[in-house]
């Protein structure tokens with residue numbers, strides 16, 4: 001099976017957080033968090049279309065300058081989503097520089113920045129290089145609750161966790177996978193053609209079995225195709241959780257976001273023997289991270305955001321989390 005998304009942490013587990021998600025064919029990429037981006041190549045940064053920032057603590061946002069440095073000389077739109085206050089935060093970062101060389105003849109690069117507030121994505125604020133990044137009129141965004149990006153192939157969901165301030169956790173959900181069984185199609189007397197695309201879309205949308213489908217001149221009910229000609233499987237799910245206090249409300253949100261994920265990237269900041277520190281700093285311990293992964297039934301658990309206090313025993317945090325994830 002080919003994966004829609006290939007993901008990797010941009011840094012080691014003791015360094016700044018950030019997840020680079022390369023979408024199929026390497027034509028587009030997404031970033032969860034903006035820690036130090038030095039390990040990404042210029043080509044990788046150039047592919048990023050959308051960035052989702054959990055919160056504005058420095059280790060999650062410091063890479064913004066590296067991103068802007070590389071992108072503002074290339075045409076195109078770059079979307080950035082973060083928690084309440086994010087638009088002001090981005091504008092403040094930009095305001096730290098002089099932009100007197102920008103003008104109407106500059107490259108047409110624009111940032112679209114929006115905030116997730118009370119579970120919904122607010123309007124986009126455009127910041128255009130040609131306008132020296134002065135904010136333009138807001139552009140309405142119209143996405144369902146909890147969704148911050150909707151694409152024909154996948155959606156990105158977000159939920160706010162409590163870290164003293166809101167810290168957003170994200171999940172990428174691929175749409176239902178609908179594959180054609182060529183032999184079964186032939187057995188039905190049908191041939192491959194452009195009609196397959198709307199039929200697949202109807203299946204993804206959960207259309208009823210009696211929906212008539214024009215299968216290249218011959219009309220058949222959708223249910224027949226669903227049953228005989230198509231293989232339908234759930235799409236890939238990938239979740240990213242960081243900077244969250246361990247309490248019931250956060251746990252419930254994390255588990256529902258990560259439910260059944262193929263990959264869960266989750267912070268494991270302290271060993272459980274230091275759970276009091278975790279509670280004080282509003283971070284998860286490795287054991288808590290593992291238990292949440294187990295409850296959510298994730299397939300692969302990847303831990304990151306380790307406290308430097310464990311640098312002399314670097315493997316302990318992940319070991320503790322993986323053990324908890326196995327129920328040991």
Ligand SMILES: [Zn+2]
Pocket residue numbers: 057059060243305
């Ligand atoms: Zn952090």
